[in-house]
């Protein structure tokens with residue numbers, strides 16, 4: 001196992017997304033991504049700021065003193081050290097979350113880790129990368145997220161949710177692309193189609209508008 005990690009940033013913030021939104025959370029943002037989404041809001045994470053070992057990353061998480069830790073990116077599973085970091089955080093007793101883009105195999109990720117799988121919709125330009133075999137590895141505690149920019153994305157996500165019966169497996173979140181689709185429009189579509197999904201808003205963008213890094 002490669003025990004080194006290319007890091008973009010490590011910081012303490014409020015969890016902005018998913019079922020733990022609003023809770024203090026330490027974030028370990030790994031650098032680099034295998035995709036290139038049109039509306040990517042972390043393109044600065046393409047370049048690594050520094051390299052550390054898995055042990056040092058766990059040490060930094062411990063110093064932040066928060067029981068909830070999310071490993072995000074970039075794409076954490078694009079680095080060989082990503083799964084080792086997740087296991088090390090779970091071993092340390094952290095409630096550990098992984099945010100992953102859905103194009104890479106999640107089966108090697110430690111069972112104790114909550115996997116948040118961000119399958120891509122057409123407007124991202126990356127929907128062809130979705131790895132559907134990931135669905136069979138999802139557990140009830142995991143979450144699937146669709147970031148939705150328009151009506152076509154909504155239709156795509158809803159077809160996927162129905163086809164794979166995702167709402168019966170785990171929490172499904174529909175999140176509007178900031179500046180492209182209003183939360184009210186997306187809420188309206190969810191209600192009209194009587195979908196068993198959760199509307200997700202990026203809380204950190206409401207708390208700290210205009211701040212890109214470190215939140």
Ligand code: SF4
Pocket residue numbers: 033034035036037039040041042043073074075101
């Ligand atoms: S998968 Fe995430 S980090 Fe990678 S390009 Fe898309 S939005 Fe950006």
